[in-house]
Amino acid sequence: xxxxxxxxxxxxxxxxxxxxxxxxxxxxxxxxxxxxxxxxxxxxxxxxxxxxxxxxxxxxxxxxxxxxxxxxxxxxxxxxxxxxxxxxxxxxxxxxxxxxxxxxxxxxxxxxxxxxxxxxxxxxxxxxxxxxxxxxxxxxxxxxxxxxxxxxxxxxxxxxxxxxxxxxxxxxxxxxxxxxxxxxxxxxxxxxxxxxxxxxxxxxxxxxxxxxxxxxxxxxxxxx
Amino acid sequence: xxxxxxxxxxxxxxxxxxxxxxxxxxxxxxxxxxxxxxxxxxxxxxxxxxxxxxxxxxxxxxxxxxxxxxxxxxxxxxxxxxxxxxxxxxxxxxxxxxxxxxxxxxxxxxxxxxxxxxxxxxxxxxxxxxxxxxxxxxxxxxxxxxxxxxxxxxxxxxxxxxxxxxxxxxxxxxxxxxxxxxxxxxxxxxxxxxxxxxxxxxxxxxxxxxxxxxxxxxxxxxxxxxxxxxxxxxxxxxxxxxxxxxxxxxxxxxxxxxxxxxxxxxxxxxxxxxxxxxxxxxxxxxxxxxxxxxxxxxxxxxxxxxxxxxxxxxxxxxxxxxxxxxxxxxxxxxxxxxxxxxxxxxxxxxxxxxxxxxxxxxxx
Numbered sequence: 403x404x405x406x407x408x409x410x411x412x413x414x415x416x417x418x419x420x421x422x423x424x425x426x427x428x429x430x431x432x433x434x435x436x437x438x439x440x441x442x443x444x445x446x447x448x449x450x451x452x453x454x455x456x457x458x459x460x461x462x463x464x465x466x467x468x469x470x471x472x473x474x475x476x477x478x479x480x481x482x483x484x485x486x487x488x489x490x491x492x493x494x495x496x497x498x499x500x501x502x503x504x505x506x507x508x509x510x511x512x513x514x515x516x517x518x519x520x521x522x523x524x525x526x527x528x529x530x531x532x533x534x535x536x537x538x539x540x541x542x543x544x545x546x547x548x549x550x551x552x553x554x555x556x557x558x559x560x561x562x563x564x565x566x567x568x569x570x571x572x573x574x575x576x577x578x579x580x581x582x583x584x585x586x587x588x589x590x591x592x593x594x595x596x597x598x599x600x601x602x603x604x605x606x607x608x609x610x611x612x613x614x615x616x617x618x619x620x621x622x623x624x625x626x
Numbered sequence: 627x628x629x630x631x632x633x634x635x636x637x638x639x640x641x642x643x644x645x646x647x648x649x650x651x652x653x654x655x656x657x658x659x660x661x662x663x664x665x666x667x668x669x670x671x672x673x674x675x676x677x678x679x680x681x682x683x684x685x686x687x688x689x690x691x692x693x694x695x696x697x698x699x700x701x702x703x704x705x706x707x708x709x710x711x712x713x714x715x716x717x718x719x720x721x722x723x724x725x726x727x728x729x730x731x732x733x734x735x736x737x738x739x740x741x742x743x744x745x746x747x748x749x750x751x752x753x754x755x756x757x758x759x760x761x762x763x764x765x766x767x768x769x770x771x772x773x774x775x776x777x778x779x780x781x782x783x784x785x786x787x788x789x790x791x792x793x794x795x796x797x798x799x800x801x802x803x804x805x806x807x808x809x810x811x812x813x814x815x816x817x818x819x820x821x822x823x824x825x826x827x828x829x830x831x832x833x834x835x836x837x838x839x840x841x842x843x844x845x846x847x848x849x850x851x852x853x854x855x856x857x858x859x860x861x862x863x864x865x866x867x868x869x870x871x872x873x874x875x876x877x878x879x880x881x882x883x884x885x886x887x888x889x890x891x892x893x894x895x896x897x898x899x900x901x902x903x904x905x906x907x908x909x910x911x912x913x914x915x916x917x918x919x920x921x922x923x924x925x926x927x928x929x930x931x932x933x934x935x936x937x938x939x940x941x942x943x944x945x946x947x948x949x950x951x952x953x954x955x956x957x958x959x960x961x962x963x964x965x966x967x968x969x970x971x972x973x974x975x976x977x978x979x980x981x982x983x984x985x986x987x988x989x990x
Contacts, residue, residue, distance in 0.1 A: 516718065518714050518716070518718040519718055519720060519721075521677075521679050521705070521712075521714075521718070522712065522714060522718045522720070522777075523720075523731070524678075524679070524704070524705040524706050525677055525678075525679070525705050525706070525708075525710055525711070525712040525778075526706075526731050526732030526777070526778075526781060527706045527707075527709070527732050527734070527735075527781060528706060528731070528732075528734070529706065532734070536731075537720060540722045541721070541722055
């Protein structure tokens, strides 16, 4: 089995999940609480990767950020490297692709928090940020964890976007699923079997965790 | 300290009712104003607007000269800067926090030691000192109410707002906690506005009352005055109880309680929990429960027989509202034929009969 690919996949999944927590939580909070009329537009945009073939997303990213893309200079300026075939580009694409898998459970969990608790927090002098960390997050954490775990698993097994944006460079963009594809192409069924088994086991473990988390009705949170 | 809360708030619900509430309420320390009205009259809407929780509310709100809302000038003070203590109908305690953390929630600006000290003081005053390590799920309804009140009081708000504070409790607990809540509010030294649709609660908790009908505040005044002299028919219908007499407990025996209002002694059913003789209370009698007879009357099963003089009358469809002076003012609602047969005109001497179960005694 390609150990380097496994590590790369894990690293990509972990960083993607971290980025999704940072970006997805505010976005989910907005989706769960906003009363703007055009909210549905943002919802549809976030959900797009669920129905879109990953190759379509990858294609547009290449058009936008590729060597002659209109956004290429901006990417170069921020990241100091080119977008295609780089780990940074891969990470960016993964975050976009896994966005709905994180944001939808986040938003559902945040929306399930009793709005009167948030109002109580406000009347007691707490700022919106304080209310979020002291009330929303502790009461929604199982949904948020489920979303994080789900996007981790989703990134671990992604194939199409990686192939389009990252290509197949060992140690930089060759993830486990690409490695599996390589092994099958080279008729190395032994290695392919191992790789596939690792992906299957990881995915199953992660989903088991997600469902176990959702089953737990009441949580015990430390006193203060 | 003479302060007041003035507001003129409008809230439109799409395709629904329109609330337009205007009032000036004095807010002396410890003074309790009841916002009273039937369900759907807009009481809670007004309360939420006062707390700043309704972004759709328009108009003006001022507390002691400080503007909280002036939508014409685009001015809104967010709820967290109004320093109001809000008691929610179902209490809305934070389920993931202990009682101590709930009570201390609004004290985050204090250093830890001061915060813990303040939590202890407030908890002791509301008799929840034993419960500080528990979670809300482990509390009874009455305990939850005390914790919610402690949480609202802990940061020393300028104004307390209570939304149907007793409605989440079962009937026996409600009876028990009514007087206790009144004492807590009185003792807090913080002016309070209590929303309720229950007239017994209004009488037991309030010093003053503002009556809401169809989204408008129709009458504001001392509880007794408003109950005794509703300004219009709508208010009279809503408050239902015309006769509210300030009384002192004389004694209790055989499940009955004797009370005295000036020279007049009344007997009612003992509601329990009144305290010793001399305790202040209210006796409430609905006008339709007062029977009028030619004076002097024959022996009757009614326990209360008051001699008096008719002072006025007004026609209400098939009924006549008769005002009497029986040593205390009393209003009776009788049928028009009944009134004609007795010749009920001002100056006529009559006897008013009220059965003891119709005299509702409400402790203070």
